[in-house]
Amino acid sequence: MSSILSAENITVEFGGLVAVNDVSFDIPEKGIVSLIGPNGAGKTTFFNILTGLYKPTSGHVMYDGAEITALVPHKIASAGVARTFQNIRLFGSMTAEENVMVAMHSHLKATLAGTILGLPSQRREEKAAREEARALLEFVGIGKTATEFARNLSYGDQRRLEVARALALRPKVLLLDEPTAGMNPQESSVFVDFVHRIRDEKGISILLIEHDMAVVMKVSERITVLDRGEKIAEGSPAEIKSNPRVIEAYLGKGVGAGH
Amino acid sequence: MAISLKRKNRKPKNAASARQWAITLTIVALGIWAFFTYLFDKTPDAVQAWFQVWLPPSTLNESLVWVICALGLNIVVGYAGLLDLGFVAFWAFGGYAAGWFMSGFFNQVNIHFGSMSAKTIPGIHLSFWLVMIIAALIAGFFGIIIGAPTLRLKSDYLALVTLGFGEIIPQVFTNGENIGGFNLSNGTKGISPVDAIGVFGKRLGPFDLGWKFLIYFFLAACMVFVSLRIRGGRLGRAWLAIREDELAASMMGVPLMRTKLTAYAVGAFSGGIGGAVYATHVNGIFAERFNFSISIILLAMVVLGGMGNVWGVIVGALLMAWINATGLPAIGDTFNNTFHTEINFPSYNFLLFGGILVLMMLYKRDGLLPEARLKMISHENDDEASNTGGH
Numbered sequence: 001m002s003s004i005l006s007a008e009n010i011t012v013e014f015g016g017l018v019a020v021n022d023v024s025f026d027i028p029e030k031g032i033v034s035l036i037g038p039n040g041a042g043k044t045t046f047f048n049i050l051t052g053l054y055k056p057t058s059g060h061v062m063y064d065g066a067e068i069t070a071l072v073p074h075k076i077a078s079a080g081v082a083r084t085f086q087n088i089r090l091f092g093s094m095t096a097e098e099n100v101m102v103a104m105h106s107h108l109k110a111t112l113a114g115t116i117l118g119l120p121s122q123r124r125e126e127k128a129a130r131e132e133a134r135a136l137l138e139f140v141g142i143g144k145t146a147t148e149f150a151r152n153l154s155y156g157d158q159r160r161l162e163v164a165r166a167l168a169l170r171p172k173v174l175l176l177d178e179p180t181a182g183m184n185p186q187e188s189s190v191f192v193d194f195v196h197r198i199r200d201e202k203g204i205s206i207l208l209i210e211h212d213m214a215v216v217m218k219v220s221e222r223i224t225v226l227d228r229g230e231k232i233a234e235g236s237p238a239e240i241k242s243n244p245r246v247i248e249a250y251l252g253k254g255v256g257a258g259h
Numbered sequence: 260m261a262i263s264l265k266r267k268n269r270k271p272k273n274a275a276s277a278r279q280w281a282i283t284l285t286i287v288a289l290g291i292w293a294f295f296t297y298l299f300d301k302t303p304d305a306v307q308a309w310f311q312v313w314l315p316p317s318t319l320n321e322s323l324v325w326v327i328c329a330l331g332l333n334i335v336v337g338y339a340g341l342l343d344l345g346f347v348a349f350w351a352f353g354g355y356a357a358g359w360f361m362s363g364f365f366n367q368v369n370i371h372f373g374s375m376s377a378k379t380i381p382g383i384h385l386s387f388w389l390v391m392i393i394a395a396l397i398a399g400f401f402g403i404i405i406g407a408p409t410l411r412l413k414s415d416y417l418a419l420v421t422l423g424f425g426e427i428i429p430q431v432f433t434n435g436e437n438i439g440g441f442n443l444s445n446g447t448k449g450i451s452p453v454d455a456i457g458v459f460g461k462r463l464g465p466f467d468l469g470w471k472f473l474i475y476f477f478l479a480a481c482m483v484f485v486s487l488r489i490r491g492g493r494l495g496r497a498w499l500a501i502r503e504d505e506l507a508a509s510m511m512g513v514p515l516m517r518t519k520l521t522a523y524a525v526g527a528f529s530g531g532i533g534g535a536v537y538a539t540h541v542n543g544i545f546a547e548r549f550n551f552s553i554s555i556i557l558l559a560m561v562v563l564g565g566m567g568n569v570w571g572v573i574v575g576a577l578l579m580a581w582i583n584a585t586g587l588p589a590i591g592d593t594f595n596n597t598f599h600t601e602i603n604f605p606s607y608n609f610l611l612f613g614g615i616l617v618l619m620m621l622y623k624r625d626g627l628l629p630e631a632r633l634k635m636i637s638h639e640n641d642d643e644a645s646n647t648g649g650h
Contacts, residue, residue, distance in 0.1 A: 051510060078512035089507040091500045101493075102500040106512035108493045112521065115492035116485050126492065169512055 004029045004205045005081065005173045010049055010059035012042075012229075019045045020056070021229040027173055032199055032206045034216045036240075037226035038249070043209045044086065046226065047177055050207075051083050052076040064172060078106030082171035084162040086178045086209075092151035096142065096161050099150050100133035103168035133168065139201075140164040140194075155182060163194075167202065174198065176208045180215050188212055192219045217241065225249070277487060280570045281480075288476045291319060296469040312589050314581075316468040317540075322580035323475035324537045329560040329576035330482040330569060331529025336558065337567035337630075338486075338495065339522035340502030341410070342418040345425025346557050348405070349398040349527040351432055351549040353534020356394035358450035358544040360385045375457035387456040387539065391478075394535035395528045401428075402527025403520060410519045422554075429549035444546065451543025465542045475536060479573075482529055486569045489525070498522055552609065556583065559612050563619060565626030574627055583608055 003026040012020040020042040027033055035043050048054045050061060052073040061069045068076050077083075082103075091099050108129060114122045137143045140160040145153055150161060159179060166174055176195075180188045192215055198204055210216045216223060217237045225233040225240060227249040233240060240246055295316050299307065328350060335343045358364055361374065363382030371378050373386030385393070409420040436446030444450070456463040456474060463470050489495050497518045500508040509515050538544050556579060564575020591604025619626070 053506070053510075072514075073509045074512050074514045077510055083510055085507065085510075089504050091503040091507065093503060094496070094499055098496055098499070102496050102508065102513065103511040105493060105497050110493040112489065112494060112525070115494060116488045118488060122492070165511060 002029055003027055004064060005050065005207075006062045007046070007050065008060045008062065010046070010056045010061070012045055012049060012054060013057045019229050020049070020226075022059075023226065023229070023231045025224055025231070027205050027207050028222075030199060030203055030205055031221050032195060032208070032219055033222045033224065034208045034210055034220040035224050035226060036210060036213075036216055040228070041226040042229040043226055044177060047083065047175055047209060050175060051081060074106070077169055080170065080172040081175065082166035082169040082173070083175040084159075084166055084177055084179060086181065088155075088158050088162055090150040090158055090161060090165070092149065094150060095147050096137060096150055096153065096157075096164075097130065097133045097146040099161060099165050100136055100168045101129055103165045104129050104132070107170065133164075136164040136167050137161075139167070156187060159183075163198070167198070167204075171204055173205045173207065176206065176210075178209055178211060180210065180212050185214070188215050189218075191215065195219050281483070284573070285480070288472075292469055292472055292476075295319075295472070312592075313585065315585060316472065318581060318585040320468055320472050320475055320540055321584055322577050323472065323479050324533055324540055325557070325560065325580040326479045326573055326576040327475070327482055327536060328530055328533035329557050329564070329572050330479070330486055331526045331533060332557045333561050333567065333569065333572045334486060334489070334498075334529070335522055335526035336561050337572065338490065338502070339498040339519055341519060341522060342414055343421045343523070343526065344418050344554050344558065345405075345421035345423070345428075346526070346530055347425045347549050347551065347553040348428035349402060349530025350534040350537065350553060351429050352398040352401055352527075353394040353531035353536075354538045354544045354549065355432060355444060355450070355534075356397050356531065357390055357453050357535040357538035358444075359383060360390045360393055361387065361454040362450055362452065364445065364450045373457070374454055375462040376454045384454055387454070387458070391532055391535055395531040398531025398534065399524045399528035402524045402530075406520045406523035406527075407516075410516060410523060422551075425551060425554050429546060432549065433546040444544075447546055449543055449545035451545070453538050453542060453544070456539055471540070475540075478532060478536060482532075483569050483573070485529075494518070494521060556612065559616055563615065563626055565629040568626070568628055568630040571626050571628030571630070578627075579612070582611070587611065 005027040007023065007025045010020055010023050010025075011018065023042075023046065025035075025046070035046065037043050045054065049056050052068065052071055052075070056069065059069070060067055063076070063079065063081060068079065068081075071079075091102060094102070108125055110122045110125060134143065134146055137146050140163050142153070142157045142160050142164070145157055145161075150158065153161060159182075163174075163176075163179075179195075180191050183191060195206060195208070196219070199206055208216070208219065210219075220237055223233075223235065223237055223240045224231060225243075225246050232249055233243045233246045235243070299310070328346065331349075332343065332346050335341050335346075360383050362384075363380055365383050366381040368383060369381045370383045370385075372384070373389060374384035376384045405421075405424050409417060409424075412420060432444040433447060435444035436442050436448075452465075455465075455467075456471065458470070458474060461467075461470065463474075497508065497513045500511065500513055501515065501518060505515060508518075541548075560576040560579045561572050562575075563579060564573065565571025587608055588605050591602065594604065595601060
């Protein structure tokens, strides 16, 4: 399987602190992979490298056959690397539908003059965008909230809206940063199916950062473990579960024995 | 089905409220115009005197100039959330554009195009409408020049730098009578008079206030139209998103610099129109009028009216322009005459505006006519405060 997004020998230093040390990592095409590790392991930093928010001290990020290491975040996003945020970052005072439409910015062609004049082509485009946004909201299961302000949605719906918004970028890769944080076990298990649906129906490769081990083990085809900025293990859920270094560094002996 | 019904209910509602506002304001404006043009002379002297004190036509016209500029600033501050304290710079560019291209100032040449002034008068005399466009383009151009390096800054620092530009540009004009031997601005003497506005073959002199009122109203209406149109489209959404969360916006593929720069340029563009209109209103360009207080008053109008809501901004602008030009002096005179005092009320205008702003921040943070979205944001902190207080 070829990889859609790959990080090669990424090192990030903040001042003297090495946050990520020589980590290489692949997201296979149409794969679902996870990045786990204890707090402060460098997972989110790594995410921010992939989306262009931070620039690595050394190393390369390749996406779809091209290097994107030096690109600004909005270019990487419009090229098709979408993400959600650990702490939800919706545009609260915009409706659910508008939130999704913001992410279509780079696909839409409307110009300033065209918008002012209200050209027929732009009206059509706007209408199509609205319909696409509705379809995405339906896809994530919150079609009824289209005209509600994002701020007023329930927590679970906000998480879903973040996914819908990310999907509006028409991504090839979706990065989910702790998507089940704050969900109860039942919601989490629904979410696992949802992740599979995104991959199967939209053909999108998915990378998760996740703390909920039940979710990680169920959803991932491959897991990469970071600890203190270093990659300590990589493999299938079964391999990771039985990897002594992982158990020691991350899961802890008690949790490992529990499974 | 339920969804499509809901949607049908929502959209026309917004559109209807906009239409209501537009129709009401147009009727009021036309009524005012008709009254001053046709009825005013026939009214009793007492009524005429009352209007001269409390609502003179020149104040009406000046208010519309403020409305045009405030709507421009609203795009920068209200839509895109960029704090701009130097809007007067664009006002000045617009004003000087009018001074350069519709007066006898450059008397070394003799260019006439679409202007109503006599062909023998030297100088550059272009049509008012053409000058509007030129003024807007010049201001917009400098908006981009100024914006390109500064918009990388975050909120407070952006405000500081724009404040600096708002000071520098008028200074350049004030001292611009000898730039390498070239007289750019006629320095403190200013450029006066500017040509009369020509419309439908009519020449509008300094005293044709009624017709100028209509023209200014037309330009303000254009600004409203443009504001609403942009707001509803792709760019308006991107501005809102940036106002809310820059980082999330950029992660959703919105180019930050370019989008902010567009807001700044559109704002500057309208500032240029406002400046040129102002020049035709006061019939000249005077460097000392382009001072910091203009930027602040404009900002106060936007905040007072309700950031992001064009109708609120219009109300805010009309109200403050009236207080500044007529209300305060008239109230002051009445007060002084009644109580036999000699207080110079107009000189306290900034005290009053400052006071109003402080009170607004305390009791009505969203402005007089807040935008529904903004209302939510500014009350969010209240909820949080009460939540933490409760625990």
